[in-house]
Amino acid sequence: QQQVKQSPQSLIVQKGGISIINCAYENTAFDYFPWYQQFPGKGPALLIAIRPDVSEKKEGRFTISFNKSAKQFSLHIMDSQPGDSATYFCAAYSGAGSYQLTFGKGTKLSVIP
Amino acid sequence: EAGVAQSPRYKIIEKRQSVAFWCNPISGHATLYWYQQILGQGPKLLIQFQNNGVVDDSQLPKDRFSAERLKGVDSTLKIQPAKLEDSAVYLCASSSTSTFYEQYFGPGTRLTVT
Numbered sequence: 001q002q003q004v005k006q007s008p009q010s011l012i013v014q015k016g017g018i019s020i021i022n023c024a025y026e027n028t029a030f031d032y033f034p035w036y037q038q039f040p041g042k043g044p045a046l047l048i049a050i051r052p053d054v055s056e057k058k059e060g061r062f063t064i065s066f067n068k069s070a071k072q073f074s075l076h077i078m079d080s081q082p083g084d085s086a087t088y089f090c091a092a093y094s095g096a097g098s099y100q101l102t103f104g105k106g107t108k109l110s111v112i113p
Numbered sequence: 114e115a116g117v118a119q120s121p122r123y124k125i126i127e128k129r130q131s132v133a134f135w136c137n138p139i140s141g142h143a144t145l146y147w148y149q150q151i152l153g154q155g156p157k158l159l160i161q162f163q164n165n166g167v168v169d170d171s172q173l174p175k176d177r178f179s180a181e182r183l184k185g186v187d188s189t190l191k192i193q194p195a196k197l198e199d200s201a202v203y204l205c206a207s208s209s210t211s212t213f214y215e216q217y218f219g220p221g222t223r224l225t226v227t
Contacts, residue, residue, distance in 0.1 A: 006155075032214045043117070043204050043218030044156065089155050093214040100169065101216060103155030 003027055004092050006104030013111050019077040021107045023090035026071065030092035034101070035064065035075050038087045047088075048075070080111045115140065117219035119205050125225045131193035134222045137186070138207030144168075146216060147180055147190050148204040156204055156218075162188060163210075195226045 005024045013019045023033075032051055036044035050057045050064040050073065057064045063076040077084055090104040118137040126132050138145050143164050148156035159178065161168040164185040173180070177196070182188040192199055202221040208214070 004155075034214065036218075041220065043206070043220050045218065046215060049214070091155075095214070099213045100158050100161070101156075101214070103157070105153070105155050 003102045004090060004104045006090050006107060008107060009105070010108045011110070013080045013109065015080065015082060015111055015113050017080050017111075019075075019080045019084070019109055019111070021075045021088055021090070021109070022072065023074065023104050024070075024072045025092050027092070027094065027102075028071070029094045030102075031095050032093040033064070033066065033073050034091050034093070035062075036089040036091060036103075038089065038106075044089060077109075080109075082111045082113060085109055085111050117205055117207055117217055119203075119219035119222055121222055122220065123223050123225075125227065126195055128197055128226050129194040131191065132195055132224060133189055133191045134203050134205075134224075136188045136190070136205030136219060138188075138205070139217055141209065142207035142217075143185070143210045144208045144213060145182055145188050146206040146208075147188070148206065148218075150202040150204055150221070152201070159190070192224075195224075197226050200224055200226045 034049035035047045037047045038044040048059050048062050061078045066073045087106045087108045089106045091101045145162045147159045150156045159173045160170040160180045162182040165182045180190045204221045206216040206218045208216045
C-alpha cells in the first residue's frame, strides 16, 4: 500500500519556467515532509523540508506548499534551469512509531533550454 | 565532512550467487539505514540500525537478506542466494540521533542479477 502518492511521473519544463510536483499522503501521523533530489548515479540528497504547522517554506528557487486539511504538499521550482534536471522524490516521516521515511515514486524532471 | 561511503559501486552476479555490500556512515551518526531502490521507484527501507542494534527489519526478506552493523559503525548487507528480482540499487543512509528525519544517502551499489 503506497502511503505517499506523487505526480506527475515525468515533467518537461522550459528553462525559466516553473516546475510543480505534487504529493498526497494518507497517514495523519506524518509530521515531517522532505523533498529529495537525485541525479543519475548518485544517492538522493535532501533538498528542502517542511513541518505540517507551516503552510509554505522557501529556500532560494525552491518552495514547498503544504495543505494539511487536504493532506497534500507540493514542490515548486521557480526559474527552472537545465541543472535542475533530476528525479525528485517527496517523502513523509512519522516521529511516532517507526521513525521511517516513506518515499513517493519520484518525478523525473527535464528542463530544456 | 565526509559523506556516506558505499562499495562496490556496481556488481553483476548470476542468480543463486551471493553478494555483499559495505557501508560506512557519516562520522558520529548513530542511525544507519539500508534501502532498496528498484528502477523507476522511490527507495524502500530494508533495515534500520540504531548503533549496532536493529530498530526495524520488517521489510527485509530474511530468507535471503541479512545485515549486520558490528561495533555500531560500518555495516554489511548480504544477499544469499540472489534472485533476478533483487536487481536494484542498494542505498545506505545515516542520520544523527537527534534528527532521524534528516537522512544522508551514499551513492548506492547497482546490483544486476542475471
